[in-house]
Amino acid sequence: MAKRPPGFAAWYARVANFKLEYLFTRHPGPGAPRSIFFNQNLPDSYFDPKGRPKKEHIFPTNQVISSKYTIITFLPRNLLEQFRRIANMYVSTTCTASLHPPTDSMLQLLCLHCHPAVLPRVFDHFAWSRDTTAPHCVEYHCRQGWL
Numbered sequence: 001m002a003k004r005p006p007g008f009a010a011w012y013a014r015v016a017n018f019k020l021e022y023l024f025t026r027h028p029g030p031g032a033p034r035s036i037f038f039n040q041n042l043p044d045s046y047f048d049p050k051g052r053p054k055k056e057h058i059f060p061t062n063q064v065i066s067s068k069y070t071i072i073t074f075l076p077r078n079l080l081e082q083f084r085r086i087a088n089m090y091v092s093t094t095c096t097a098s099l100h101p102p103t104d105s106m107l108q109l110l111c112l113h114c115h116p117a118v119l120p121r122v123f124d125h126f127a128w129s130r131d132t133t134a135p136h137c138v139e140y141h142c143r144q145g146w147l
Helices: 007-016 020-024 074-084 086-097 102-136
Strands: none
């Protein structure tokens, strides 16, 4: 059995292995075991006295969310992605240091940071609209060669 490191060493190992990207990703835990019932009613033990399903038998949906940003994480995640590139940091520092003609440098900063920020948000909006309309489309099933 491996020994647990002392307090400071354990704390230092956690700090050394920390990545900023972990703040913006979801880490789902292991789910509870499920029972699937085909063409059967649920057992009475799955319901509370009021006839509602018990909380331990309610599971999350299988909905896939393909958007990258939410309203809360848009600005921090975007700034993290922008300043991860060394060229963007260089141009940002030179533009802010040379604010002598403010219109030119501000235009450069806007083009550098706003265009890459707006483009993924537009793609996320299209992905969201596609994700919300796809489950409600009309389906046709082929049975015995007929629709």
